Amino acid sequence: MRNYIKKIYHRVYNRFNYDVQKNLVLNGRIMSALNSGKTFRSLEEAEFQVFSQRGEDGILQYIISKMDIPNRVFVEFGVENYTESNTRFLLINNHWSGLVIDGSEQNIEYIQNDYIYWKYDLRAVHSFITKENINDLINDYTKTEDIGLLSVDIDGNDYWVWEAINCIKPRIVMCEYNSAFGAHHKVSVPYRDDFTRTGAHYSQLYFGASLPAFCYLADRKGYDFIGTAGAGVNAFFVRRDLSSPFRKCSLPDDFRASANRDSRGRGGELTFLAHGERLPVIKELPLVDVESGKAGFIKDFYKLT
Numbered sequence: 001m002r003n004y005i006k007k008i009y010h011r012v013y014n015r016f017n018y019d020v021q022k023n024l025v026l027n028g029r030i031m032s033a034l035n036s037g038k039t040f041r042s043l044e045e046a047e048f049q050v051f052s053q054r055g056e057d058g059i060l061q062y063i064i065s066k067m068d069i070p071n072r073v074f075v076e077f078g079v080e081n082y083t084e085s086n087t088r089f090l091l092i093n094n095h096w097s098g099l100v101i102d103g104s105e106q107n108i109e110y111i112q113n114d115y116i117y118w119k120y121d122l123r124a125v126h127s128f129i130t131k132e133n134i135n136d137l138i139n140d141y142t143k144t145e146d147i148g149l150l151s152v153d154i155d156g157n158d159y160w161v162w163e164a165i166n167c168i169k170p171r172i173v174m175c176e177y178n179s180a181f182g183a184h185h186k187v188s189v190p191y192r193d194d195f196t197r198t199g200a201h202y203s204q205l206y207f208g209a210s211l212p213a214f215c216y217l218a219d220r221k222g223y224d225f226i227g228t229a230g231a232g233v234n235a236f237f238v239r240r241d242l243s244s245p246f247r248k249c250s251l252p253d254d255f256r257a258s259a260n261r262d263s264r265g266r267g268g269e270l271t272f273l274a275h276g277e278r279l280p281v282i283k284e285l286p287l288v289d290v291e292s293g294k295a296g297f298i299k300d301f302y303k304l305t
Contacts, residue, residue, distance in 0.1 A: 018115060024050050025092055032061045032093070041247055043227035043236060051088035054231040056174070060090065060149070063172055063226075063236065066245040069148045074098035075138055075168065077129055078153035078176075081110040086151045086174060086234075088116070096148065097121035099141040103128040103154075129154055130193045131164035138167050145169045152176065153234075155197040159188040159209035159290060163217055173223060173237040180278040181210035183255035185301055187287040188213050204264050205273075206282045211235055212251055213290045225249045232256030280304055 028050035035058065040046050046062035047055025072094065074087045079100045082088060090096040100122065102108055108126040111117060117124065127137055150170040152158050158175060181187055188209035189195065197207040214235055215225045223237035226246040232255075238246060257275040265271045273281065283299035298304065 021092075025089070028057060028061075028089055028093060031058060032065075035062055036065060038062075039245075044230035047230060050093075051084060052086050053084055054229050054233060056086050056229055056234055057089045059227075059229060059236060060086065060172070060174075061093075063238065063246075064090075064094070064148070067171060067238075067242050069171055071144050071147050072096040073142060073144060073147040074149040074151065075101075075141070075147065075170070076149075076151035076153075077101040077134075078155065079107070079111075079124075080104070081107045082114070082116070082124070086153075087149065090149070091116070091120050091122060095120075099123050099125065099138065101125045101127055101129060101137060129157075129161060131157065131160045131191065132193065134161050134165055135167045138165070142168075146171070148172060149174065155207045156189065156195040156200070157191055157193075159213055159217060160191040162214075169239065171239050171242055173218065175214050175235050175237070176208065176233055177211040177214055177228075177235050178205075178208040179211065179232050179256070179258035179275060180205055180282075181213075181287075182302070183210075183252035184212060185210055185287075186213040186216045186289055186291045187301060188290050190286055190288050190295065201282055201285060202264060202266050202268075203271075203273075203278075203281045204262065205278050206285050209290070211255055215251060216291055225254070227254060228256045230256065231260070232258040233260065 031048040035046055043059045046058045048058035049055055050057040074096055076087045079085050079102050087098055105126045108124045111124040123141055145168050147168050147170050149172045151174045152162050153176040197204050200206045218237040222240045224240050224243040226236050226238050227249045228235045261272040263271045263273040279302055283304045285298055287298055287301055288295050
């Protein structure tokens with residue numbers, strides 16, 4: 001009897017969830033149509049949220065409306081269970097196909113049991129991502145270099161993993177940056193193949209790389225920085241041969257501090273630290289200047305006492 005009730009519950013929940021998502025997609029299509037043909041000076045003007053964390057869905061719709069994308073393929077990693085993601089709206093609304101990767105087997109099982117997995121062209125792979133395995137993971141999915149989008153969000157070795165990727169040349173790259181590292185230093189956490197944000201420091205503030213570090217890497221790889229989401233979490237880069245429709249951004253003028261206040265205390269409780277309060281908590285931890293290779297501690301880079 002208990003199993004029967006459980007099945008009925010999941011069936012009703014999934015039906016409700018499906019109906020909610022249909023309404024979300026419809027609203028997203030309306031917003032896409034309203035933005036169609038417009039030219040925005042700032043990516044923030046194009047923002048709307050369907051499945052993305054903030055306004056990234058609208059930004060991506062705006063970007064793809066300004067360029068030809070012959071291979072509508074994405075690669076996104078760090079997707080958790082894919083209910084909140086940067087590519088789900090592309091998959092449903094624009095009929096893209098793609099690869100999603102996550103380090104949690106439970107998350108991947110959730111995705112593979114979701115209606116989206118049989119209804120759309122999606123592959124979900126369980127793997128802890130490192131710079132050593134990322135090209136093999138992508139190559140196992142596609143041999144096409146000229147894909148539409150790469151979305152990088154693993155809360156750790158993001159800089160080093162994107163630097164290592166050489167099997168694809170996405171037209172658009174989206175990266176989550178750590179805004180606590182500011183608008184001036186090209187720094188990242190040092191590479192460790194077992195790095196996790198939750199294990200690195202109790203505050204969960206120590207992860208990833210600064211926006212200047214990603215802009216430096218993007219330039220080396222042939223991409224232009226065209227802006228961030230207004231909430232200051234994700235940065236957007238377009239391949240230089242396709243970037244003419246967009247305003248080219250620069251630092252520090254186009255830096256945005258993260259609006260997230262998800263820092264933790266030693267007991268795991270939320271501490272709600274604002275942008276300027278974050279670095280002193282992790283000042284004893286190491287960073288690497290990605291341009292010079294110089295290693296040091298946060299307190300030395302930022303002159304903290």
